[in-house]
Amino acid sequence: MAHGLKHSAPIFAALGDETxxxxxxxxxVDGPLSIARLTGGEGVTRQAITKHLHVLAGAGVVRSIRQGRESIWELEPKQLEEARRCLDRISHQWDDALGRLKMLVEEP
Incomplete structure (x- = not known):
């Protein structure tokens, strides 16, 4: 479990920002998008969106593909799956702990 947490920590850190x-x-929802499309409607500058995307890329959550002069950004599902598995393990541990507590409390 500790290895999974260590491996997933950068993903959760990157996802900890609202933007x-x-x-x-x-x-x-929309699939791969350019920075221009990602900037639209965000109320954040293109430069800020680029910085956020690079943080996500550093955590392995997204990657960019060059199409002509544009970079198209897409998700890296493998990393998101790793984060989901980590949360599933934590959830299972909590369920086990709550089950043990329930047995202790209900013991005559």
Whole structure:
């Protein structure tokens, strides 16, 4: 479990910012997008969006593909799956701990 947490920590750190979380959600819904498209409606500068995307890329959550003069950004599902598995393990541990507590409390 500790290895999974260590491996997933950069992902959770990157997703801990509201703007980056919105970018990931947008890529989930709309698929691969250019920075220009990602900037639209965000109320954040293109430079700020670029910085946020680079943080996400550093955590392995997104990647860019060059198309002509533009960079198209897309999700890296493998990293998001790793984060989901980590949360599933933590959830299972909590369920086990709550089950043990319930047995202790209900013991005559």
């Amino acid at each position: 980056r979380l919105r970018l990931v959600a947008r890529l989930c």
